[in-house]
Amino acid sequence: MSGTDIVLQDVRKVYYKDRLEIPVLEGLDLRVDAGDFVALMGPSGSGKSTLLHLIGGLDRPTSGQVRVGQAELHRMSERQLTAWRSRHVGFIFQMYHLVPVLTAAQNVELPLLLFRMPARQRRQRVQVALDVVGLGDRMDHRPNQLSGGQEQRVAIARAIVTDPDVILADEPTGDLDAATSSEILDLLRLLNSEFGKTIVMVTHDPRAAARSRRTLHLDKGVLDREELHAATPTGAGA
């Protein structure tokens, strides 16, 4: 294993509801090499989001191993996982989850507050992150002053501002129209190809999945099949 490869071995995840055992992942093995761009697809309840949460250290497997780079997530405490997430993972959500009372710049700055960093350096990094997503001129806008696509761009800037190794995106285009979705996917591809970010993206949309390097199909908690994609040019549409 090298860099920030993501490796899952024989991972089981079981939830309990009223003492009822609900298996979600059943002995799943997965490898995502550093710098890869993987889409996870599958029907509702197939375990896509659970898998994303395990890779992001938001949850721990019932059994099996989850490694991201040198970190053995299955052995880490909640506190260690929290600290690890802040340094190594950027999250992008379907509903953006921006703080409505903060400006775009302040939203992007949030993850940097977890580091000992001078305010000036924080401002510089926020500026760079917003420039990368094309919103360098919207720093002082509040979320309600931005379009959906712009909000998602701010969320992407927030995900990359700490320069994480891995970006995890949960339905990042699920709430956007086709044209805006395409722009967001272009941005993700840019982060993958130009900045070398490892991206794992959950999506229901085959056109979005087609913009990744490969798509993994999950069904009933196991990897059903894998689909490799030819390099799709930027701006090819979602």
Add this chain to the structure above:
Amino acid sequence: MALPISYNWRNLFVRKLSTALTFIVVTVVVFVLAVLLSFAEGIRASLSSSGSRANILVLKPGSTAEGTSIIIPEEYARLSQTPGVARGPDGRPLISRELYVQTSIPRRGPDAAPANVAVRGVEDTAFAVHDEVRLIEGRLFEPGALEVIVGRAARDRYRNLELGGQIALGRLGNRTCRVVGVFEARGGAFESEIWAPLTLLFDAYARRFVSSVALRLGDPARADQAVAYVNGPAVNLEARLETDYYRELSAKTREIVVLTTILVGIMGVGAAFAVANTMYAAVDGRRREIAMLRTIGFPRSSIMAAFVVESLLICTAACAAGLGLSLLVNGSRQDFLSEATWTVLAYELRVTPRTLIAALATAGCVGLAGAMAPALRAARTGVIDALRKA
């Protein structure tokens, strides 16, 4: 690892109504606390600045106040042998016979409610014994004339006590006396009184005894010796330091402080529930936001701190508002009926640094008590659940 204060501050305005109601509730609690404490502080300040450590006050044994004490001339005569009594420039011992009576005078203000005001009959030695008494307007009364002087607080609080004003004294109210002077006494209890010639009161109230005798000591350090003499068989009266006498009268303020504490405690519990209600609403409305913050790496402690800070911001602002309102009554003159003397003591409401500290502590406790449970709920928000329900 703390979230920026702007995040907390701006979130307060997201739920304007509940934030405003909580703000009002805490403001009222702080205002009531500050006014009640300034009430107690005003009385305490007035009584604690009364009297002198160089004076001993003599009353009838068993009397707790001058109004219930009777010292007949034979008893008074025995006091002249008290050891350590200072002498005036004319060589006379500084012993002040004083008769304490009451008269009813309407208060200033639209309702003109009558108040029992203390009238003290004194001789000229009284001004040497009570050397804190200082004329600030007019002149002293002439012996034998129907004239009185009044304390500054009494003049400010009651009608007809300004210079040139007239009041009726005597059992039948048939001695109309003119106010010829106004005095101050370092803000002490004398300032709530009217002083008249002793002979005038003897005549007007048909009394042949005095209420108390104040003795000025040459050396205050030898007060014990003088007190022992007066309390002993040679005199058989009851003496105490004048300052101790007024301290005992101020015991009432301790009751006020206790009652204030209980009242504000009950109100504080109610306010804490109001704060909790607002904060629970804030937590429930921001579950996704909390989940996002936890996801990007903010620990539970930061989330908890954010909600505690929000609560404290409301309570600190309310504290400032409550104190600001209380400053409107700061310095205003009120009066207080002493259970010991059955006369009123005029005093100023005083917002002191101690009041500020008590108000801040109360607002802080209300803020913390109200925030704890909601902040814990916020810190325990299930990240995955909250993200899924988004």
